[in-house]
Amino acid sequence: MARKFNRKRRPPKLPRSTPDGEHRSVLRDEVLKVLDPKPGMVIVDATLGFAGHAFAILERLGPTGLLIATDLDTGSIPKATETLETLRYPFQVFHANFAGLPGVLAQAGVMQVDGVLADLGMSSMQVDDPARGFSYMRDGPLDMRMDRSRGRTAAEFVNESTFDELAGAFTEFGDEPNAATIAAAIVLERSERPFETTKQLRATIDLAAPVELRLGPGYPPVHKQKLLPATRVFQALRIAVNRELANLTQLLRVLPSLLKPGGTAAIISFHSGEDRLVKTTFRDARRMGVYAAASGDPIRPSEEEKLANPRSRSAKLRWARLPRIDEVVPTPEIED
Numbered sequence: 108m109a110r111k112f113n114r115k116r117r118p119p120k121l122p123r124s125t126p127d128g129e130h131r132s133v134l135r136d137e138v139l140k141v142l143d144p145k146p147g148m149v150i151v152d153a154t155l156g157f158a159g160h161a162f163a164i165l166e167r168l169g170p171t172g173l174l175i176a177t178d179l180d181t182g183s184i185p186k187a188t189e190t191l192e193t194l195r196y197p198f199q200v201f202h203a204n205f206a207g208l209p210g211v212l213a214q215a216g217v218m219q220v221d222g223v224l225a226d227l228g229m230s231s232m233q234v235d236d237p238a239r240g241f242s243y244m245r246d247g248p249l250d251m252r253m254d255r256s257r258g259r260t261a262a263e264f265v266n267e268s269t270f271d272e273l274a275g276a277f278t279e280f281g282d283e284p285n286a287a288t289i290a291a292a293i294v295l296e297r298s299e300r301p302f303e304t305t306k307q308l309r310a311t312i313d314l315a316a317p318v319e320l321r322l323g324p325g326y327p328p329v330h331k332q333k334l335l336p337a338t339r340v341f342q343a344l345r346i347a348v349n350r351e352l353a354n355l356t357q358l359l360r361v362l363p364s365l366l367k368p369g370g371t372a373a374i375i376s377f378h379s380g381e382d383r384l385v386k387t388t389f390r391d392a393r394r395m396g397v398y399a400a401a402s403g404d405p406i407r408p409s410e411e412e413k414l415a416n417p418r419s420r421s422a423k424l425r426w427a428r429l430p431r432i433d434e435v436v437p438t439p440e441i442e443d
Contacts, residue, residue, distance in 0.1 A: 131231070131416040132159025134375060134424050137406050138224060139163055141373045141426045147171040148221040151212075151365075153205035153358070154178060156230045158187035164224070165196050174198040175215050177205055179253040179349075183230065204254075206357035208365060219367045225358060226375040227351070231418065237305075241345060243337045246306035251341075251348045261344045265308065266301045270294050280352070280380060281343030285316040285336055305341075312337045342378065355381060359388040362427075363397050369431035377421045389427040399430035 138160055144150055144167040152161040155178040165174040174197070178184055181202055191198050201211050205225055212218065233239055237247030240261060249262035265273070270290050277286035292315035293302070302308050316336040346352060355374075362372045372389075376382040382405065389401040405423035413420050430436045 131419075132156075132163070133226065133228060133416065133419040133422045134406065134408055134412070135160060135163055137424055138373055138375070139167070141406075141424070142222040142224060142371055144168050144172070144222065149173045149175065149217055150222040151208065151220050151224065152176045153208060153223060153225040154227065155183065155187050155200060156180075156226065157183055157232065158190040160224055160226060161187065161198075162190055162194070165191055165194050165198055168196060170196050172197065173215075173217070175201070175211065175217065175220070177201045177203045177208070177211055179204055180233065181254070181256070183232075202254075204354055206354040208358065209361055212365060219365060219370070221367055221370050223362060223365060223370075223372045224375075225355075225373075227355065227381055228375060228377045228418070228422065229345075234418075240305050241341070243305050243309040243312075243335075243341050246304055249302055249305055249308060251345045253349050259348060261348050262302050264344060264348055265293060266297050276347045277340055277343045279343070280346040280378070281339035282379060283316075283336055283339040283343065289315045289336060289340060291315070308340075309337050312340050346378065346380075352380060352384065355384060359385065363392065363429060366429045368429055369434075371426055371428045373424060373426045375422055375424050377423075382423050382425070385425045389425060393427065396436050397429070398427040399434055399436045401425070401427040 142150060142164065144164045146167075146169040148168055149172065150164055150168065152164060152174065153176075155161055155176040158176075161174060161176050165172075168174055174191070176187070176191075176198065178187070178200070179202070184200060184202060188200050191200075199215050201214065203211050208223075212220070229241065234241050235245070237245040238250070240247050240250035249260060249265065251261035252258050259267075268276070273290035273293060274286045277283040277289060283289065289312055292311050293308075296302070296311045302311075313336075318335060366372065374385045376385055386405075389398065392398050393401040402425045405425050407424075408416075408419040408422055
């Protein structure tokens with residue numbers, strides 16, 4: 108009698124990225140459930156992008172509500188505005204950093220809002236545009252600025268930072284185990300010629316921290332990383348160049364003052380450092396009674412969404428809600 112083996116089916120292999128030129132908003136249905144937009148409400152989309160979330164929110168706010176949106180990337184604002192205009196409902200768009208949200212609301216003539224959304228990810232169009240320099244998969248200038256009208260480029264950061272600054276950024280913002288080795292290789296390479304392109308930086312990273320190490324021809328790899336070091340380093344550079352964690356810290360600090368009683372903040376993060384910051388801030392504010400409720404475990408994309416949009420794989424949605432006017436918030440027990 109033939110012996111049957113019980114082999115587990117492997118999950119389907121995900122595509123590497125979203126198709127070029129196509130943008131898909133991450134966790135859209137989950138965001139709508141958390142914010143629960145209703146006619147007459149005022150809601151902020153602090154990271155407008157190409158208006159994927161904003162359109163769905165504005166659609167539910169209707170003619171009596173108001174959407175206020177901000178974005179640092181001037182390249183995406185015209186297209187997003189054109190998309191929102193098709194609904195013919197009230198909205199205002201500002202070219203601004205979400206760290207300056209109090210000033211934006213003052214310009215909009217609004218003191219407090221019913222909800223705030225911040226999607227800390229990047230659009231597929233930004234990643235796929237070689238001129239932006241965000242991806243090591245496409246050769247282009249080493250820029251990485253969200254707002255190309257100001258600030259240091261990634262090339263300037265790489266060429267001017269000290270060894271300690273580079274290694275620290277790769278560790279803190281990229282969780283790169285070979286941060287010091289890669290930083291040393293960059294310092295050595297730039298002494299011969301400055302970094303200008305993504306291709307040049309990728310080549311230096313690959314030489315400093317190869318994905319596979321072999322003892323010789325025919326030998327199996329003795330070390331293999333699941334995530335390319337280039338992925339971590341490019342992510343770290345983008346976060347450093349745009350001061351993303353500092354801006355997020357400021358947004359989290361001012362959020363409670365911007366929300367109406369019962370108002371909700373929702374933040375989608377893609378990096379462990381961002382998620383830790385959101386998690387601890389919401390948790391600590393909940394313990395102090397600032398928020399009446401906050402998410403425990405993060406909300407993650409479904410398997411169907413990850414298959415349709417591979418770049419959603421690392422997304423985590425967390426939320427926090429202020430007490431309603433008539434709501435008594437008990438002091439929660441402080442965990443050790």
